Amino acid sequence: MLKTLIKITGQSFISPLYHTVSDDTPAHIKHLFKVRSIKQFEDDLDFLLKNYKPVSIYETYDHINKYGNPPNNSFMLTFDDGLREFKDFAFPIIKRKGIPVSIFINPSFVDNKQLFFRFKASILTEKLITNKRNFKCLDDFIINKKTTPERFLKSVTYKNKSVLDNIAKCIGIDFDEYLTKNRPYLTLNELSELKNNEVYIGAHSIDHPLFNMLNNEEQTFQLKQSVDFVKQKFNSRIKGFSFPFTDYGLNKDFFNKIFNEEMVDITFGTAGIKKEQFKYHLQRIPVENYNKGIKQILIHQYLYYILKIPFFKNTVKR
Ligand SMILES: [Zn+2]
Structure with a gap:
């Protein structure tokens, strides 16, 4: 079923988005979304590995650079917000399975300085x-x-x-x-340690605003300052950024500006399986929005994609 859906849609690159993995949901997340248990997360990864090849943000970026599109039959695993459970529960499994992973952090929250x-x-x-x-x-x-x-x-x-x-x-x-008391976030030291273990660290804005509620200067400021922070601390080859909440409502001019002025190399949204007008802006699947296994989520995403084909609604209009 999945293989057929991938074939019909031609969407064989996916990027799942998680925030945390835990058997015990902390109070600061409990009323926001459904956290995957360690077992559920491992099941997700096994399913993904069976159907797609795991790729890093570097492989993804380089492939776009060379061929204009992300690598086929692949998944790029991502985590947003820089939460402690990533290191405690998710990363040991990810590492054991040899999957490249990217996490996107907010400078204001690193070291538990502030709370989202x-x-x-x-x-x-x-x-x-x-x-x-x-x-x-x-x-x-x-x-x-x-x-x-x-x-x-x-x-x-x-x-x-x-x-x-x-x-x-x-x-x-x-x-x-x-x-x-609860240390929801990773510290700078822990992030450095993760980087030494080949985790890619990218930016996720300074303090997690909804971008379409900011004016142009504020949007650019949030993106640029957080990307610069991450560049200064971790100095990776690629400048990556994931939009907090959603990129919905951000126009062409904004994307042209951030890419043309080289503020950032690659960016990510949360709109599910969707095509984009900007080749360096990719959409991800927010797995925790659904109370289902990854297989059902993907089938649902692909069917939804097919449903919209007659209405030309699969490319984000900006
Ligand atoms: Zn976030």
């Missing part, structure tokens, strides 16, 4: 669920009284993220203490 605002929302949601008396802390912030506290916390954006700090203060949660 969506992680804060998840921690607060967990606290509210376990102690409903805390609901009163949200009263001042919820304008639409019909919404639920969970829905409200989920709706907080990068621009009004300070609301989360105010609610935390009211509830009595100290995010700095959470960072020290």
